[in-house]
Amino acid sequence: MRHSCFFTAISIALLGISGCKMADTGPVAFNPATNVSPTFSTFDLENTDKAPDNLEHTRFWDFYQGLEPTGNNATDEDRETANEIRAHIDKFIRATRTPDGKSYEKVRNPLDLMNQVIAFNEIDNFREGRRYISQRIAAGQAGNYSNRANGALIRFTDQNAVLDDASLNDKLWVYPTLDWRYLPKGPEDSDLDEKVYRTIQYVSRSVATEEAEAQPELISLLAGSRFDANSFVTSGYNIPEFATADYLSRNYGGIELRQEFIRDKIDTLFIKSADKPVLDLSRHGITLSDTSPDCLRVELDYVGSVLRVFHSNEQPAKIKDPASEDPDATIKNPAYCGNQVDNEAAISWAAKGAFWRQ
Template sequence: MRHSCLFAAISMTGLVLAGCGPDSSSDSGYLNPATDVDLPLETFRLQDTEGLPSTLQRTAFADFYRGIEPVDEGADNGSATALREHLDAFLGATPNEDGTDYTAVRNPLDLINEVIASGTVDNFNEGRRLMRDSIEEDEAASYNTPANDALVRFTETGADTTASEADSTWIYVMLDWTYNPTLKKVFRATQFVARPPADGETDPAEVASASWSGRYDTSTFGTSGFNQPEFSATSYTGRTLGNVEFLQEFIGTQRDTLTLTAAENLVINGEEPDCVKAVLTYGEATVRVFTSTDEPPTVEEDGERTANPQHCGNQQNGEEAIRYDTVTIAGRQ
């Protein structure tokens, strides 16, 4: 029997989003119901529809994108605009007129999260029912696509799509729900790998691969609708602009941490760092922006690898390049 473990460390709290359990079955006899999913969709673009609950509010960056807006114009020295414009390529975001929010997104992680919430795919619904059953019996169980050699594929069919052929088929190499009875938590993880661009394609989609993981409270985990995680980790690997890591805390300290590494064409505080960390604390309504250039995350000291305190990801409060007060985000999701 194969097993899988998901580890996505949130360094700020020391918490690990870790769900470990059987991929194909458990001692209780729960079977892994994951199968191939091939879903045609008219469009991969998500946007709100008048008269219906907001779709965009459930997207991963909805709070952060709005929440980094400074209360006092210019207090951020342009960093909010720079961060948003950098993220737009990864999120497939269409900004609103003043650039402080987006009116649509087109990216693989927000899309699969929305498809799961919509209940469109029966097999995804089976995965959530498996979690509910295992919670009630307090026995480990997993829905895991790799264990069953299954793939999830979405195909964009709309006649007006301007995406390339490669970017009109999105393949998710892993989707996993796991209930861990020791921790009394449900964990979900998703991994996406983009198809290679066609020969001669000069402007492929920025996202080469992506992943998402989240931890859920068992008392509120449901078999329909949107499940609010307690913590989540979002990751994008870009083709030209570097990497995005986004950690969110929805309980305790309401905080989002964005880290950009190997960043290209990003100007912060008049400089072009290759590493930027922006920490938005909602309760304080503040943003701290840390930067570094040509600093590795670890250094060798006395024959051992240790964290490099100069790397933006390792810098602490008081070492930030910019700190400013932000607008308040009511109803932080």
């Protein structure tokens, strides 16, 4: 795989670093995070006259449209599989499709909403947090904004959902973590100096058993982004270098989207722990002993405009190193879907991609 410490380092603000030890970052000033509890008319996001490009900044925008099969060799089987991938994504981001089914005209999920709220700069404390990080960048000193560290509450309320007496997790979104962290120095022997890491975490509220089925599918999400500190801005959207988003649902397992905006320019979707088959691989002539493989990886290469699907079942990510006498030594398992190389893809097709990502 093309990933090393990049995606581990993205979530440094919340998660421990494994195999990517960060250098001493020097003195850190105060953390300005405080309680934030705004009320919105709705959590729905769509393009409007005042914000005509809202949806372009949602997390799945490029991937959702870019995976569409294209060219003279595109088959009905490919198009059906593309539709199945989108249908599975819809369960997590609550997308309302466009009439042609190849894009969406509305989404409703905590990650896209938080990203828009930060960009619009209308929450005083979030604005102060970005300004503080910018000041630390200018001073060349590490800095951290973290509501978790300060015990500060972030709670969003949907006014229309409250008036409609919607389920608890449809009208109230709580974020245990919003974290910006500036690190002047990255791991040793790396080029990760001068980076800003942002972590966003959402967790649904617990409800009584009889109320569970009325709740939205999404249980939790954890998203991390890495930005170049030298181009970090305090208004609008910061353009990430790398980003991850991990979603967990009540009934459909989880998905994880990894995005690379520099170098390889690739989006990778992992479909995890789905009890029921997500993709009908049999239409492509693939016969599985298990109808729902435990590892499905959908990779969109924007430079090559190619969509690839990889799968494996009951294959661990790592296996014992046969060349080592150390019983604990391991190596990547080449049979695991996350480790398979391009020419081992079970399915591939020429994809629409996105010209701005090439």
